[in-house]
Amino acid sequence: MRISGAESVVMEALWKRSPRSAEDVAAEVAGPQGWTEATVKTLINRLLKKKAVEAARDGRRYLYAPRVSREAWVAAESQGLVDRLFDGRVAPLVSHFSKTKKLSAQDVAELKALIAELGDDR
Amino acid sequence: MRISGAESVVMEALWKRSPRSAEDVAAEVAGPQGWTEATVKTLINRLLKKKAVEAARDGRRYLYAPRVSREAWVAAESQGLVDRLFDGRVAPLVSHFSKTKKLSAQDVAELKALIAELGDDR
DNA sequence: CAGCATCGATTACGCGCGTAATCGTCAGCC
DNA sequence: GGCTGACGATTACGCGCGTAATCGATGCTG
Numbered sequence: 280m281r282i283s284g285a286e287s288v289v290m291e292a293l294w295k296r297s298p299r300s301a302e303d304v305a306a307e308v309a310g311p312q313g314w315t316e317a318t319v320k321t322l323i324n325r326l327l328k329k330k331a332v333e334a335a336r337d338g339r340r341y342l343y344a345p346r347v348s349r350e351a352w353v354a355a356e357s358q359g360l361v362d363r364l365f366d367g368r369v370a371p372l373v374s375h376f377s378k379t380k381k382l383s384a385q386d387v388a389e390l391k392a393l394i395a396e397l398g399d400d401r
Numbered sequence: 402m403r404i405s406g407a408e409s410v411v412m413e414a415l416w417k418r419s420p421r422s423a424e425d426v427a428a429e430v431a432g433p434q435g436w437t438e439a440t441v442k443t444l445i446n447r448l449l450k451k452k453a454v455e456a457a458r459d460g461r462r463y464l465y466a467p468r469v470s471r472e473a474w475v476a477a478e479s480q481g482l483v484d485r486l487f488d489g490r491v492a493p494l495v496s497h498f499s500k501t502k503k504l505s506a507q508d509v510a511e512l513k514a515l516i517a518e519l520g521d522d523r
Numbered sequence: 524c525a526g527c528a529t530c531g532a533t534t535a536c537g538c539g540c541g542t543a544a545t546c547g548t549c550a551g552c553c
Numbered sequence: 554g555g556c557t558g559a560c561g562a563t564t565a566c567g568c569g570c571g572t573a574a575t576c577g578a579t580g581c582t583g
Contacts, residue, residue: 283572286486301531317573320531325570339580340530353486354501357494360482363409364475369498370511372479376491377519379476387519389492394516397499397509407541421563439543442561447540462560463551 280327282352288312289322290331294349298335298342402451404474410434411444412453416471420457420464 282290290302305319323343326332334341365371373390376382381391404412413421414426427441445465456463471497487493495512504512 281569283570302529314571315573317575318571321571321573334531334541346481353497356482356486357497358503360478360496364478368508369495370508370515373491373495373512374515375475375479376422376483377515382491382519386490386492387516390495390512390516390519393492393496394497394509394513397504397512403539405540424559436541437543439545440541443541446562458559492536 280331282326282329282331282347285312285318286322286326286329286331287352289319289326290347290349290352292347293332293343293345297344299344300337300340300342302340304343304377402453404451404453404469407434407440408444408448408451408453411441411448412467412469412471412474415454415465415467419466420459421466422459422462422464424462426465468505475514 288308289304292307293299295307301320301323302316302324305314305316308314309316309319310396319348323332327343331347332343334343361367361369361372365375374381376386410430411426414429415417415421418425419428422507423445424438427436427438431438431441445454449456449465453469454465455468456465467491483489483491483494487497498508
């Protein structure tokens with residue numbers, strides 16, 4: 280099941296720290312997003328239905344935690360984009376960013392290091 | 402206005418060749434997608450409404466062409482993903498792919514070349 | 524023990540999307 | 554010139570999403 284845009288905001292909060300109560304999550308995300316606490320509750324429930332988060336009773340309330348790792352989610356999303364836009368190959372994506380000047384100096388440095396490593400261990 | 406998933410399939414066809422008739426586009430995409438020609442017509446009309454394509458009368462019919470460049474679209478989509486998933490930085494994205502072994506030998510070679518260039522001209 | 528406050532669950536509603544059938548119009552053929 | 558067929562335009566409809574109010578259960582408190 281797919282995690283929608285609004286839902287992913289809630290997931291990010293849970294990935295940062297979990298398990299957490301709904302109130303706690305709402306306190307973190309509602310304000311910045313301009314949501315009410317009710318909206319956050321709805322999102323959490325949809326994520327439960329999608330099995331993307333799990334709930335553990337804690338006395339009166341529930342504490343929520345991700346069932347999907349951020350790694351897995353990021354992998355799926357990234358792969359999807361690369362497949363749809365760049366025919367599944369990563370280099371053209373980077374090339375695209377380099378052409379449009381969207382690579383920071385830090386990016387370039389990190390990429391250099393990365394590529395060096397790649398040259399090494401394979 | 403955002404281009405949806407199904408709509409982007411139509412756009413890809415138009416980016417490949419344009420201007421083209423609706424029938425022509427449908428001939429290319431309907432089959433593989435399992436769509437009827439009617440569906441393709443609807444998608445074209447939505448893209449017209451969104452100003453993502455333009456139509457020029459050709460006698461009895463219209464010929465359609467993109468108004469949005471594939472470059473611009475790809476840029477927006479890629480930037481969106483990098484912002485949402487990698488805090489706007491490209492290196493972590495590549496790092497992610499390298500960790501999950503999703504870099505082909507060709508990717509690595511191309512990345513090396515790219516990075517070399519980057520080292521050069523800036 | 525009865526109310527009240529607090530949570531999660533249920534219900535709501537408009538909008539875009541995926542998918543398509545139907546309608547209306549216009550051009551060409553008999 | 555009326556009919557038929559080919560187009561584009563309009564309408565349809567269920568589903569997920571964004572956004573939220575309301576309901577119902579449950580535990581605290583006086």
